[in-house]
Amino acid sequence: MSNKESKENCIFCKILSGEFECSEIYSDDTVIAFLDIQPVNPGHVLVIPREHACYLKDLDKDVGGKLFQVGQKVAEAIRNSDLKCEGVNFLLADGEAAGQEVWHTHLHVVPRFENDGFGFKFSEKYFEKPSREELNQVAEKISKKI
Ligand code: AMP
Ligand code: ZN
Numbered sequence: 001m002s003n004k005e006s007k008e009n010c011i012f013c014k015i016l017s018g019e020f021e022c023s024e025i026y027s028d029d030t031v032i033a034f035l036d037i038q039p040v041n042p043g044h045v046l047v048i049p050r051e052h053a054c055y056l057k058d059l060d061k062d063v064g065g066k067l068f069q070v071g072q073k074v075a076e077a078i079r080n081s082d083l084k085c086e087g088v089n090f091l092l093a094d095g096e097a098a099g100q101e102v103w104h105t106h107l108h109v110v111p112r113f114e115n116d117g118f119g120f121k122f123s124e125k126y127f128e129k130p131s132r133e134e135l136n137q138v139a140e141k142i143s144k145k146i
Pocket of ligand 1: 011
């Protein structure tokens, strides 16, 4: 494990231990949820496991399920609040290439509304749809590893 991945250097573990402050939304024995310090939109929440798992592969799958369940509850709470929310994105960056910056797995729950300035960027090749044969070949590569 590299230095950046260690529990000792983990911002979120410091939040869990109370060393760093957070604006908490929800807490139970397995996960906690709090506001992102640099929100895409007001109400942007992070749901994190209490266990220090750098990547998804390190996370117990039941805890992964719990992360999603709490994400669902949080999304519903945001929608029922008076925060501006016309839609919600769940985002989980697993690995640096996917945009991960904090090495403690976390689920972003992001309230969205029209013209909020956030969005996804697609490369040119995205617009050339693959054939069914190509899709099937890729599907096989994944399915045989499940
Ligand atoms: P990611 O790029 O998916 O690893 O996202 C990391 C997120 O953690 C970013 O959206 C940061 O704004 C957020 N973040 C970093 N430090 C803190 C902190 N101390 N409290 C709350 N959110 C944080
Ligand atoms: Zn951690």
